[in-house]
Amino acid sequence: MTRTPLRLVVLGDSIAYGTGALRPEDTLGRRLSAELTADGFDIELRVLAVPGAVSADLAAQVRRAEPFGADLAVVVIGANDLARFVPPDQAAASLATAVAALRAQGTDVVAVPAPDMSTVPFVPPAFRALVRAACAQLQQRQAAVVEAAGGSVAGVAADVAGTFAADPAMFSADRFHPSSAGYAHIAAALAPSVLAAARARRDDAAA
Template sequence: MDRSALRLLVLGDSLGSGTGAARPADALGPRLARALGEGGFDVDLHVLAVPGAVSAGLADQVRRALPLSADLAVVVIGANDLARFVPAEQAATALAAAVTALRAVGTDVVVVPAPDMSMVPFVPPALRALVRGACAVLQQRQSDVALTGGATVAPVAAEVARAFSADPALFSADRFHPSSAGYARIAEVLTPFVLAAARARRDDAAA
């Protein structure tokens, strides 16, 4: 591993691993790494996200992450907690533990709260308000524990939902996961938060 590079981890679920992207390079992690590269960083990327993971699964991912002594971790989690009706408090507690463990070894963390699942095409229109409300509850609890644990929160769910609702091509063929174009849109709105965290870490190291 190049110790001079910014060591970037992506933890979480299928959104973090890139399910639905046509090519590995189109997934979220590689897109964020390229954006950081364009921002002047050499990046050493490790994608530890696991498709289907709920927040409780972050514990195993963090155990794999700790030996890497990463500079920055992006945690994308919550969709499967919602799909499997995991209580928001239970999911948030697991996220809090992951953030605490990463911060304890000096890794900066950007948490991407759960997506707004009401945008998924097969959610019946009559249920979308209910689904949106459940998502908002989890997003708020995730944001609270992330901030308390010293992480940065990237509140991109609403902007992503508007984009996906307006353009069906942002979904892959399964009409659930993003397509390559969808990942491009997610990376676009997420990049400013990740880049800001990387720059803040660099500035702190230089001070």
């Protein structure tokens, strides 16, 4: 089977970067690359994510991505916006601008909304409902602006949150970032959305 070259860029925060993974091959970008390779793509990967990034920081990452000429971007953002109390409309607007800029460069976009921070072990039980509601509000706004800007949204938040809430092994030693096992689960949840975007681009190119 002839492999179709595909340039993949991963943008966003520490989850996109892979903080907490024990090995480079356990990180999100490398795991998604492996999924795409198994599907017949020849992958060139760039991870431009920056730990600690908020949505407003995506603009600089998008500028850094431009010379790469990415075919597909996976954008993982929102956890730090929540942790720093960035207003949801402000965070969503920054994400919308980034997605629109990527689309203008000819890059297809799969966005991964903010995680449900209520599953983080050190969040006090009394505050989890409040945190969950705040996360849901940002997730909804992110989804709306990404779709309006021409990107697609990976609807994995509920699946990932349920798994992380039920299994402490999904978290790394800092009890905040995913572990290698956590990244494996996130990547498996994301794979259908990423594969669908890559296949659609391949089919369009072949048409």
